Amino acid sequence: MAHTNMVYSAHGTLGRCSSDYPESTGSAEVTTFGEETLIENDIDGMSSVWIKFQEQGISGEVLQIIKQSWRESTRSQYAGFIKKWTSFCSERDIRFLHPTLNDILEFLLMLHKKNLSYSCINTARSALSCFVKIDGIDVGKHPLVSRFMKGIFQIKPTKSRYNEIWDVNVVFDYIRNMENNELLSLKKLTLKTVTLMALISSQRIQSIHNICLSNMCVDESKYVFYLGKIKQSRPNCKSLYMTLEKFPSEEKLCIFHSLTEYLKCTDGLRNGCDKVFISFLKPHKQVSKSTIARWIKTFLGSAGIDIKTFSAHSTRAASSSAAKRNGVPVGEILKRAGWSSEKTFLKFYNLNIVKNN
Template sequence: MAKRNTKQYAGFHRKWGQFCIQREVDMFRPSLTDVVTFLTHLFNSGLGYSSLNTARCALSSIIMRDSDNTIGNHPLVSRFIKGVYHLRPPSCRYDNIWDVSIVLRYLRGLHPLSSLSMKMLTLKLVTLVALVSAQRLQTLQLLDISTVHGDGSTFVFTIPDQIKQSRPGSGPIKVVLRDFQEDQSISVVKVLEFYLKQTKNLRGSCSKLFISYVKPHAAVSRDTLARWIKLVLDLSGVDTKTFSAHSTRAASTSAAYSRSVPIEEILKVAGWKSEKTFAKFYNKEVLHQNETFTNILLS
């Protein structure tokens, strides 16, 4: 099962514990009725499909059953979640998205790399990687230099961990970062090469790509990456009261889509399983051209 937000799990565990105390229920061995009643309570409080699905997984992680199946896989619970999907289907978080060129213009100004502080170099790299990879913050946090290989124009990271877009039998996720020769100031490969040189003597035994720019230079959390990206968006002029760090995923794929990147390329880069997932958020006709995601996005 893909890793999920531990804070969300902790929150649902806490609510479940309170629910069980009030009803004098064994939180580790409740009845099926108790579980469905709890999920119904969450639904009536206004939660939608995504949150309730996370709650189901959180309960499955602590409730013990005699069978091999988790409580979340019970047919009645599955039917309940399916019903929630139809009543409150997941929807787009944003009606529109910011223009990638605004952020790229700011990142171009962070040049030459040798003039940047470790903080600004780090902020530039993490934002560029987020844009050209169209990956979730979870994936960025897992990038590890021990798994990377490249040929001077491309870096390929292998993610052995199970993440949200992992599929049974599909093998490990690969994140590919390509050079952008037309403008070296925003080439993620050139920035990454410089960053690796600058952090070589700082990271010690830490192999995670992104490390803190202040001592002790340890690996950083997903929340830290989010703060860094949001700071860059704010400095670029993006409305960060509306848009979160995760919006880079929507912004980059929307930009690529509007510039006629083939749908197959967008799905491959972003890790979406089918065109329906993309079409749900960007329901426009796609024109097919033989251009790479990175080149069209950064042009």
């Protein structure tokens, strides 16, 4: 991977595009009630967590490291429920850092009465477990809270999003009828390339969004991307890579050929952007995960897939289900898609394939 003759180099110098979000410059209002301080207009939604650690004498520098243990997506998920919790406590004059067990159960019951799903209520339980303990244990692990959540599951069990999945051959046939890559507009080439990449790699939109030219190696038969920090990343886990190999028997379906043409067309448009996928509209800046998802969904719709039913993420189930039906060993599917458990694949992604989309 470190061989210099394999590392991609565009004409000119390519700099990194920062994917970090700027820190908020807003302010928070502090209200005191009971024996505790409640943060209103909370900037990141998780000030209750930080206050709890500060109560324990944790220094600011240590706290900054602890904050990084929650990924941005997790903090975003938790923030909404923590704000609901602080609002719930404010209305009832509850000590939001030191509630009773009954306070916790009443809060979860309130969420259930608002018709939230088991998954949402379980996320709220996890959020509260960050800073609330009952009888010396994290609130989410309390036997009665666990029993309550089992009851919620019996009332509103979780369901797989899809019971059936579309046939990848519908999309492949659509691609076969397209013009050659060299004749496609930049928009069509972009949408085709990103959709092919999603199908060939079985990776999440996050992974496709993350790939950078500086973390790309290429030789005459394949591209290899280091994915960096993604959802599957965890301690004691091997670094994750996306490998895109040449498919010489059908050039129109070959992700290697499509990506090569895409990089050639965007070479002079990047203005130093390191992300692989950039906007096909001026000023050709790097795009967000939601934009990549919209591109894939648009392409699937053009191919005849019911995009009212299926999201861009459905490419993960469609490609892995098709691989399983065509005799690819489950171990290879898990490795390619980044699953550590066969149970996860078989339960949520190995779906019945239907021709009628």
